[in-house]
Amino acid sequence: MSTERRIAHLDMDAFYASVELLRYPELRGQAVVIGGISGQPQRNADGSLSFARLRDYTGRGVITTSTYEARALGVFSAMGTMKAAKLAPDAVLLPVDFDSYRHYSRLFKAAVRNICPLIEDRGIDEIYIDLSEHPEQTLALAKTIKQAVNEATGLSCSIGIAPNKLLAKICSELDKPDGITIIGMDDIATRIWPLAVKKINGIGPKANAKLAALGIHTIAELAQADADLLQTNFGRTYAAWLLQVAHGRDERAVTTSSESKSISRETTFERDLHAVQDREILSGIFTRLCTKLAADLVRKGYLCKTIGIKLRYDDFRTVTRDLTLPSPTADATAIRRAAAECIRRVALDRRLRLLGVRASALSKSDGLQQYDAAAQGELGF
């Protein structure tokens, strides 16, 4: 007997902002944005806190999250902070505190895992859950999960439940915040087809613009699109995928574990830097990035065989170079040497706004491999 799967997508509501409201409950109900600034709110003489306002901010950076009150003013994730300041000058601006968000992330995931262990991590604030084998009835189970998350964290989340990950992901957004949406394949025409194609996870700004140029705006229009037309414009693989997802078809499994493919560190400078005039500053930043990357590798138990760099010029053009080493490493000096080789292969005639270093072709630095490395060292390799 074959039955439909029950896949849930759980998405924490305005996660970073909501964590900050746990810490500063006096801000509840206000427009609050989380962005790339440093420094905690100042404590006044009377004991109250003094919060920075968006209008006071002058540096570069983007909004990472905003409360629903700020969203009502048009301020969303990934918006430039300066643009956000124009829209909501009085909004409270708080610095990001990833340690705190990771803490609450662990709490909510542990709470869900207690109820159903088949969890796929999709970043700090969302997960897929395979509920297919769970005995409880779907709506009751969703309520149980939401309550467990709230008891563990004090936070709310939204859950979509559907026969696959694609549909579950779309559903979790349909009743945000604090919602539950359950659909089956029979509901696709009424619930999914009216939506914009960009609601599909995997259709981003570029594909959305190309589809719009073809007169395709809704998922219904995509489902009825001519296969040859799509193939001409998107290539065989992507065109076939577009038609599949438009009909709500997705067979991907919920995968409970995965190995990292790459680890990287990058930084955008406070002002654009020049390779010659700012050589000392750049060199220091470069060394620190390599040192942090090496520490990340060691902490996570990886060696890397390929080292890469990323530069972004003042005109926002981005270039990458990489270099594969004869043998894997997690050594900061070796990483810096390889990254410096990469830097030599790019033009440094313009000012730079970003520098990054990446480690890929990862392998586990388990005991056996460490032993091998030590043995090779003794043999003079």
Added chain:
DNA sequence: TCTGGGGTCCTAGGACCC
């Protein structure tokens, strides 16, 4: 007043090997 930082996956050409 432009545009963070950390990832994944895909494509495509060339090298190199059998």
Added chain:
DNA sequence: TCTGGGGTCCTAGGACCC
């Protein structure tokens, strides 16, 4: 001389996601 083929690795760039 007429340019096979597949497989894998390396490199660069780009789309997309959280």
